[in-house]
Amino acid sequence: MNYKQFIYKPGKKNSLKDFDSDFAAGFSKENTQEMLNENAERIAKYQDLLMAHETNGLLVIFQAMDGAGKDAMIKNVTSCLDPQGCEMKMFKAPTEKEVKHDYLWRAAQSVPARGQIGIFNRSYYEHVIAERIHPEKLEQYNFPKSVIGKDIWKKRYRHINNFEEYLLDNGIHVLKFFLNLSKETQREKLLERIERPEKKWKFSIDDVEDREHWDEYMKIYEEVFDRTSTKIAAWHIIPNNHRWFARAAVAGIIAEKLKSLHQKYPTLSGEQKQEIEKAKEMLENKESRKSKSNKD
Structure with missing residues (x-):
């Protein structure tokens, strides 16, 4: 699969309309499962x-409208990961402590260490998306009035780009996914959430009320991608009307990114080789003595 087709090209004027949410590249549910x-x-x-190696880390970000299946996507992708090397952060409403800090603070606390994979279910991008639709979310931070100007969003785009560059300068690579579904598909998924007993608990009236802002959300998302899809941290716009295709595409992109970081195990130092030989000798001698004792 050509994964580059999903990149929101940095430095170029793109449009979300250029990305078909119904696209499946001619694949079927069966052959994408194999993939x-x-x-x-x-x-x-x-x-x-x-x-x-412990020299690089990977931060994977998922953004989407409600009903896009972020939870299921993350559950599916992380099922193959070693839990010792992976941690997931869900960005819900900020706590009383978090709103007293800068808006990137809680994200910075959850950035993965080198050698680790971190997964963000929503992210610091909520501060340039949701807070524009719902000003009360911005007001709860109680920023100085001088901060809340017309240029606040442009400044935040710059902050975020600088933050992601800073992470890369410290060995942490950022991979960003937008799960792109149509408004009609979202309606179907929200109805399914209401009607199926095992999904009712996920339902929130806010999800339905936010549909009234659909066009505004799409306009803001497009601006966010224009300003923050960079050469070092590009956005991937994943067709998400067919979730089986979206999962295969996301898994493939993550696999390719990890492959680009390391393809071989680290070379052992002379000291490490000596320690291994010593340990091997100790274990073999112990087993040899035990075998001899049993014969006697």
Whole structure:
């Protein structure tokens, strides 16, 4: 699969209309499952290399409208990961403590260490998306009035780009996904959430009320992608009307990114080799003495 077709090209004027949410590249549910299984194995393999080297880390960000299946996507993608090397952060409403800090503070606390994979379910991008639709979310931070000007969003785009560059300068790579579904597909998914007993608990009236702002959200998302899809941290616009295709595409992109970081296990130093030989000798001698004792 050509994963580059999903990139919101940095430095160029794109449009979300250029990305078909119904696209499936001619694949069927059956053959994408095979692809998903193969990429799951690749992700597990390259995560092991990431953990062995401890020189790079990977932060994976998921943004989407409600009903896009972020939770299921993350559950599906992380099922192949070693939990010792992976941590997931869900960005719900900020706590009383969090609103007293700068808006990137809680994200900075959850950035993965080198050798680790961090997954953000929503992210610091909520501060340039949701807070524009719902000003009360911005007001709860109680920023000085001088901060809340017309240029606040332009400044935040710059902050975010600088933050992601800073992370890369420290070995943390950022991979960003927008799960792109149509308004009609969202309606179907929200109805399904209402009607199915095992999904009712996920329903919130806010999800339906936010549909009234759909066009505004799309306009803001497009601006966010224009300003923050960069060469070092591009946005991937994933067709999401067919979730089976979206999962296969996301898994493939993550596998390719991990592969680009490490393809071999680290070379052992002379001291490490000596320690291994010593440990081997100790274990073999102990087993040899035990075997001899049993014969006697």
